[in-house]
């Protein structure tokens with residue numbers, strides 16, 4: 001008998017990134033500038049905190065909200081770094097990655113057909129997770145405004161069904177981020193229209209040229225914002241699966257009520273390791289950031305020399321480049337580059353349907369410097385042979 005899966009799950013399309021990388025899996029000697037995962041191993045003091053947790057027998061559930069001492073550490077960290085005040089007992093929830101934090105926030109806030117505005121291009125999960133929650137994702141096209149949400153575009157997109165604006169900065173896939181003034185201008189529209197912002201700031205600590213500003217720290221915005229963050233990127237902890245959400249008490253409570261019947265809690269040893277990351281992880285984090293910055297400068301200059309254009313990647317570890325000068329769409333470029341030169345980049349269409357016949361690719365520089373050089377040499381050779 002063939003089991004029929006639900007209509008909802010059948011309607012979800014596979015992630016464009018995974019689809020492309022299924023092709024890569026069967027091939028040998030590929031240099032991947034594809035998957036957005038740090039090439040560093042988790043810093044040793046953080047690993048040790050996880051090992052210590054196991055050695056001491058910390059193998060149980062925690063409270064649904066997460067270890068209170070960890071929530072207190074997060075509260076102290078946000079206060080010290082951004083002057084953002086959250087009550088550790090009522091306004092912070094530990095989640096299984098930033099991914100779960102987004103899922104919970106959407107499910108806790110959305111009624112059927114409520115609209116969620118999502119800048120396009122965007123990280124692959126937002127659209128489908130919103131659909132799964134019964135919401136209506138609505139893309140905000142940003143490729144003509146430097147890949148940034150503008151107050152005008154926002155105002156024009158808002159209808160009486162609009163409830164949430166998703167922000168993600170520094171952005172996956174473009175690396176763009178916002179200045180304080182740009183955030184203030186967005187905040188005015190958010191306030192005037194009573195919107196809620198889910199702000200995914202997982203790359204906040206990977207902002208290279210100036211200090212990151214959380215949306216919740218903009219005057220009047222804390223009560224409008226669910227701030228979500230995690231440890232996967234800046235601390236190279238993708239496999240530990242820890243994130244957190246901070247927001248108004250009633251929203252965190254609603255999120256926790258869903259979380260308690262689904263995930264129950266994040267793994268205790270991962271929570272303890274992530275707590276160590278916040279207490280003693282700054283130096284390792286800065287070292288990795290320094291190396292990403294060095295790579296960013298190199299990739300910017302090489303891609304620029306090849307005639308590609310891209311928004312200035314102020315953070316994260318991605319460059320969203322237009323390969324229009326080659327005459328190939330992003331998908332054609334990525335497929336041919338993979339086949340002919342064994343270098344993997346992600347076609348822009350993975351980050352929004354608008355990019356289907358457009359000329360963008362995402363280049364990720366989470367690859368060690370020498371390999372990165374080799375990959376860029378191969379791209380240059382590929383262009384010469386076109």
Ligand SMILES: Cc1ncc(COP(=O)(O)O)c(C=O)c1O
Pocket residue numbers: 036096097098099100123168171172200202229230231232238242243
């Ligand atoms: C913007 C963004 N948010 C969330 C995630 C997932 O993070 P986590 O590993 O904390 O679930 C990613 C991973 O690529 C991402 O790029």
